[in-house]
Amino acid sequence: MMTGSGRTLRNQLSTLVAIILLALFLKWALTNFNGYQIQLLNLVAINAILALSLNFIYGFSGMFSLGHAGFMAVGAYVSALCVLTPEQKEIIWFLEPIFGPFANLHTSFFVSVLLGGLAAALMSFLIALPIMRLGGDYLGIATLGFSEIIRVLMTNLVPFTNGAIGLRGIPPYANIWVNYAWLIGTLYVIRSILKSNFGNVLKSIRDDEIAARTMGIDTTSHRTIAFCLGGFFAGVGGALLGSLITTIEPKMFNFQLTFNILLIVIAGGLGSVTGSVVGSAVITLMLEWLRIVEYPLTVNFSFLGLFQVGPTTIPGIPGMRMVIFALALMFIIIFRRQGLIGAREFSWDAFYGLPSTLKRFYQRRFGRARP
Amino acid sequence: MTVELFIQNVFNALTVGSLYALIAIGYTMVYGILRFINFAHGDIFMAGAYLIFFIAFHLSWPIAAILAIAGSSLLGILVDQTAYRPLRDAPRISALISAIGVSFFLENLALVVFTGLPRPAVQPKWMVDPIVVGGVHILPLTFLVPVVTAVLVLGLLWIVHRTRPGLAMRAISRDIETTRLMGVSIDRIIALTFGLGSALAAAAGIMWAMRYPQIHPFMGVIPGFKAFIAAVVGGIGSIQGAVMGGLLLGTVEVMAVAFNPTLSGYRDAFAFVLLIVILLFLPTGLVGEKIKDKI
Numbered sequence: 001m002m003t004g005s006g007r008t009l010r011n012q013l014s015t016l017v018a019i020i021l022l023a024l025f026l027k028w029a030l031t032n033f034n035g036y037q038i039q040l041l042n043l044v045a046i047n048a049i050l051a052l053s054l055n056f057i058y059g060f061s062g063m064f065s066l067g068h069a070g071f072m073a074v075g076a077y078v079s080a081l082c083v084l085t086p087e088q089k090e091i092i093w094f095l096e097p098i099f100g101p102f103a104n105l106h107t108s109f110f111v112s113v114l115l116g117g118l119a120a121a122l123m124s125f126l127i128a129l130p131i132m133r134l135g136g137d138y139l140g141i142a143t144l145g146f147s148e149i150i151r152v153l154m155t156n157l158v159p160f161t162n163g164a165i166g167l168r169g170i171p172p173y174a175n176i177w178v179n180y181a182w183l184i185g186t187l188y189v190i191r192s193i194l195k196s197n198f199g200n201v202l203k204s205i206r207d208d209e210i211a212a213r214t215m216g217i218d219t220t221s222h223r224t225i226a227f228c229l230g231g232f233f234a235g236v237g238g239a240l241l242g243s244l245i246t247t248i249e250p251k252m253f254n255f256q257l258t259f260n261i262l263l264i265v266i267a268g269g270l271g272s273v274t275g276s277v278v279g280s281a282v283i284t285l286m287l288e289w290l291r292i293v294e295y296p297l298t299v300n301f302s303f304l305g306l307f308q309v310g311p312t313t314i315p316g317i318p319g320m321r322m323v324i325f326a327l328a329l330m331f332i333i334i335f336r337r338q339g340l341i342g343a344r345e346f347s348w349d350a351f352y353g354l355p356s357t358l359k360r361f362y363q364r365r366f367g368r369a370r371p
Numbered sequence: 372m373t374v375e376l377f378i379q380n381v382f383n384a385l386t387v388g389s390l391y392a393l394i395a396i397g398y399t400m401v402y403g404i405l406r407f408i409n410f411a412h413g414d415i416f417m418a419g420a421y422l423i424f425f426i427a428f429h430l431s432w433p434i435a436a437i438l439a440i441a442g443s444s445l446l447g448i449l450v451d452q453t454a455y456r457p458l459r460d461a462p463r464i465s466a467l468i469s470a471i472g473v474s475f476f477l478e479n480l481a482l483v484v485f486t487g488l489p490r491p492a493v494q495p496k497w498m499v500d501p502i503v504v505g506g507v508h509i510l511p512l513t514f515l516v517p518v519v520t521a522v523l524v525l526g527l528l529w530i531v532h533r534t535r536p537g538l539a540m541r542a543i544s545r546d547i548e549t550t551r552l553m554g555v556s557i558d559r560i561i562a563l564t565f566g567l568g569s570a571l572a573a574a575a576g577i578m579w580a581m582r583y584p585q586i587h588p589f590m591g592v593i594p595g596f597k598a599f600i601a602a603v604v605g606g607i608g609s610i611q612g613a614v615m616g617g618l619l620l621g622t623v624e625v626m627a628v629a630f631n632p633t634l635s636g637y638r639d640a641f642a643f644v645l646l647i648v649i650l651l652f653l654p655t656g657l658v659g660e661k662i663k664d665k666i
Contacts, residue, residue, distance in 0.1 A: 064464060130651050137408055137467055141603065142650055145643035148596070152640040255592075259471060266468060319483040326476035333469045334457045 011348040019184065026176050038176060039244075040288055045179035046240050048280035049186045051264040052273065053233035056190055059271035060199070061226040062206030064140040067127070068234050068261050070147030071120040073154060073253035075235025076242035079116030080167045081160070082107040083243070088169055092162055099159040109173035113182070113239040120235020121228045123150075128224045147258065154250040166249025167242075174243035182240060183277075186233055191273060193229070202226050260287075263329050269339030274346040282340065286328075290321040372629065375506045380629045382513045386582065388621025389520035393575035394598030395605065395613035396527065397447075397568030403544040403608035404564055407463045410470040411450055412572055413595020414477035417588065419443040419573025420492065420580040421485060427493040435493070440573045447569025448562045450477075456558070481588035489587040492580035499581075516578050523571055524614055531610065536563055544608060593639060600646040606656025615657055620645060 029041060050068065057065045084092070086104050097103075107115070131142045154161045161167070193199050205212045205219050213219050242248045260283075268279020295316040332339065350357075372380075394416055401409040422439035430438070454473045458466045498515065501508045531537040539560045542550040551557050579594065580586050597620060605616025620642055628635045649656065 064467075130647065134650060134654070137463070138603075138650060138654075140467070141408065141599070142647055144596075145600070145646050149640045149643050152637055156636040256475075259475065262468070262471070317483055319479055319487075322479035323476060323483060326472050326479060330454055330469055330472040330476065333465050333472065334454070337461060337465055 007349065010352070014348045014351075022180065026180060030176065040284065042174070042176055042179050042244050044281050044284045045176075045183045046174075046237055046244060047261070047264055047284050048183050048277045049233055049240070050237035050261045051268065051276040051280050052186050052190055053230045053237060054261050055265045055268075055270065055273070055276045056193075056233070057227055057230035059265060060194060060206065061202045061223060061230075062209075063223060063227060064137060065143045065227070065230070066140045066255070066258055066262075067143030067147035069253040069255065069257040070143075070150040071124055071231045071234035072238030072241065072257065073147075073150055073248075073250070074123045075113075075116035075120040075238035076248045076253075077116075077154065077161055077167070078119040078235070079112040079239030080170045080242050080248060081105065082112035082115050083109055083171060083173070084167070084169075092167060092169070093159070095163065095165070096158045098162075102160070109171070109178070109243065113236055113243075116239035117232040117236040120238065121232035123235075124231025125224065125228045128227045132220050132224055132227070144255065144258075147253075147255075151250050151253055154253070161250070164250060166247060166252075168247050170243055170246045170248065172243060172246050174240045179240055179244070182236060186236070187273065187277070190233075194273070198222070198225075263325075266329065267332055267339050269341035269343060271343040272339070272341045272345055274344070275339055275341035278340055287321070287325060290324055292316075293320045293324065294318050376629075378507050379509065380625055382509055384622040384625035385618070386513050386516045386621070387625060388618035389517045390575045390579050390582075390617075391594070391598045391601045391620050392614040392617025393520055393523065393571045393578075394594060395602040395617045396524070396610055397572045398599045399602040399605070399607050399610060399613040400540075400564050400568045402602070404540065404547075404561060405455070405459075405463075405466065407455075407466040408470065408599060409455075409568075410467070410595075411454075411473040411477060412447075412568065413591030413598070414474050414481075415443050415447050415450075415569045415591070416572040416576040416579070416594060417481060417586075417591035418446055418477065419576030420586045420590065421481065421490075422573070423577050423580070424490055424493060424586055432493065432495050436574075436577055439577060440570050443573030443576070444566045444570040447565040447572075451562060451565040456561075478588050478592070485588060487588060489585045492584040492586055494581050494584060512578075512581055516582070519574065519578065523574060524610070527567060527571070528610060530567070536560060540564060597642045600642045603646060604649045604656055606658040609656070609658050612656055612658040619657075 026041070029038065033041070050072065053071075054065065054068050057063050081102050082105055085106055089098050089103055092098075127143065127146045131139060131146075134142055155164050157163075194202075201212070201217055201222055204215070205217065205222060209219055238253075264279040264283045265276060266279075267283055268277070269275030293316065394412065397412045397415070398409060401407070401412070419439050419442075422442045423435050426435040426438050429435075450473050454469045455466050458469055494512075498512045499510055501510050529537075531540055539550065539555045540563070542553070542555065543557060543560055547557065575594075576591070579590070598617065601616035601620045602613045603616070604619060605612030605614070623645060624638060624641050627641055628638055
């Protein structure tokens with residue numbers, strides 16, 4: 001039996017080892033994976049950040065928010081405005097001149113992502129002020145409304161956003177190291193908050209708002225802070241996404257984007273940090289893997305020369321991917337509502353306790369069978 | 372603005388408002404009974420427009436319209452049976468997410484089956500030959516839409532307030548458990564609700580397609596959102612409220628752009644602004660009842 005402090009040290013060391021292993025894997029991947037696969041790894045990290053932020057708002061604080069795409073858009077646009085060079089801006093804003101002060105603004109990428117996150121947090125604060133007293137699905141609809149308003153504004157405020165054409169040529173600073181560093185940072189911050197008293201208060205509000213208020217908790221201010229924190233990380237995720245794909249336009253930040261992230265959160269497990277990360281990996285890779293249904297597939301299969309299938313070509317069905325994707329969401333919600341992980345969390349204690357847990361499990365399972 | 376133009380805009384507002392109202396009724400009925408937002412409702416609207424497009428190739432227009440409405444009605448019931456019924460006892464948010472899933476499924480299925488190419492709507496000639504009254508050009512369609520809407524809404528109100536299934540519907544929206552104990556077949560009444568709501572949405576879809584003569588897989592998304600907003604503005608759960616909300620939203624949209632054309636780029640944002648204003652000052656809508664939290 002280990003003492004408490006010994007266990008803490010072991011767990012911290014294990015985390016360090018895990019991070020080093022991840023770094024080694026990424027380094028190995030950079031030399032052995034092709035560009036497409038590396039892009040997928042990047043997307044997994046960014047989607048995980050976005051899913052964590054939505055899970056923080058919805059899964060842990062109980063606020064049904066459908067406005068994630070709006071926060072991402074704010075983060076992506078602000079970050080792009082900061083990181084584009086003055087020369088690039090002159091070329092991009094050819095319809096109408098850029099709003100004065102932004103013309104010569106130029107910051108490093110890290111600062112721009114931070115600013116993008118802060119702008120999204122500010123935006124979520126402004127949104128939270130009027131709507132925090134709404135509950136349940138009204139909150140969802142109101143946030144969705146704000147997200148749509150943000151999108152309409154982005155299309156029309158040409159001096160800030162270059163309108164429907166969007167911004168092109170954003171420098172691709174969001175490489176694999178940057179993305180995974182932000183992911184680990186996000187994980188650390190969100191886990192620390194959840195373990196703190198503040199996190200407990202949030203969960204108590206989620207589970208029963210009236211009871212929490214009876215205990216003297218100021219539910220509105222707690223929820224507002226949680227909403228802004230979630231908004232901050234959504235903005236960061238949006239900024240990284242913009243830099244990863246180097247192009248942003250208002251159309252990109254539609255409801256479908258929010259939906260994809262919601263699916264990751266639901267599939268991983270509402271109210272589980274582990275679930276969001278696992279869900280992000282599973283859903284991102286599955287979405288890519290599903291592309292095979294959109295391309296023609298040639299079947300040429302023979303079994304020991306006994307029978308032969310093909311060679312025939314099954315035609316691909318463009319668009320089928322999203323149909324299967326939507327069905328997947330419905331199947332998850334109908335048959336496995338708690339998601340892949342449920343509300344459980346990965347912990348080193350459980351990890352190291354696994355052998356004895358398994359032993360106990362088998363003893364209980366098969367031990368009793370003996371006469 | 373000239374008087375002629377103003378009159379034309381009034382008719383425009385009335386038409387658009389009626390269409391929003393027809394869709395909004397479906398949202399409000401489902402919300403009144405099951406307390407969740409049926410996100411797939413806008414896609415039933417789309418299905419209605421596509422069904423008449425294909426049926427009208429083979430049959431005359433009025434028969435095609437009736438068949439399209441019946442088909443969409445069945446689709447609405449099917450959606451409820453497959454995607455919502457297993458979740459009756461689940462948290463309401465699960466049903467909402469399932470509804471979002473259905474919505475994406477229907478849209479993308481339509482994209483696969485019908486392709487993304489916009490199709491022309493079927494327009495009988497007598498509906499689109501403009502009538503000129505004192506310098507005002509008005510399509511017969513513009514008169515037809517509010518009239519059809521009024522007839523459908525009155526029919527619906529008759530069903531809800533004067534028939535036994537309507538009584539059951541109103542009872543369920545008060546208290547589902549007690550109604551079950553009274554021996555009402557809840558699932559049948561819910562299916563009826565979905566059928567009626569979907570039929571109205573399909574009727575709106577058919578008329579919408581004639582007015583903006585184009586059909587495409589995502590045509591239901593924006594009208595769906597706006598109609599839902601109309602339902603909230605009117606007071607969700609109330610049919611009269613949905614009609615009022617729809618007409619109000621149509622008027623705001625048409626008139627704001629008519630009086631200030633520079634705002635036309637922001638047209639799609641008006642509904643959401645109206646929604647947020649209403650939620651802040653009249654959270655239960657124009658005619659909604661106040662619901663107190665039970666502890």
